[in-house]
Amino acid sequence: YSKVILLHNEYVTKKEFGAITSHPNVVYLYPNALYAEVKTDYSKNTITLVRGHNYPSKEIRNGFDWKFDNSKLEYDRDCKKIQFNRIDNGWMLNCYPENIIHKSLKFLEAIKNL
Known part of the structure; x- marks a missing residue:
């Protein structure tokens, strides 16, 4: 795809994180995307938090230590100064x-047009 538009994908696997962050043209439409690492077990229909949201230790916020974590922006719901940042x-x-x-x-x- 020439462009991937990501919604509020807060909980992702390591594989999903790698696929998204290695794509050259992603539009991160919602703050707080890619915030916590999870693992899936399809045989048991479970999703388990691996890292993030102060887990497994209090100081861990973003589960991937992602340098573009913009979680603090999710509380701006008025979007009065809306802009896309590169x-x-x-x-x-x-x-x-x-x-x-x-x-x-x-x-x-x-x-x-992005």
Whole structure:
């Protein structure tokens, strides 16, 4: 794909994290994406937290120690100063767009043009 649009994918496996962060053109549409590492067991239908959210120790925030962690921005739900910021493998939105995504054609056009 020439562009991957990522939603609020907060819990991902190490393999998913690697695939997403190695793609050259990702649009990170929601803050707090790629925040916690999980493992899956499809035979038992379980997902288990491996790292992140202060687990397995209190000082661990982002489970991948990702340098582009923007979790603090998820609390800006007004998006009054909305912008996409360039990062190594794409674009990252600076607010939580849930309240505008379905109302703004201009916003959707901006995503398309990234």
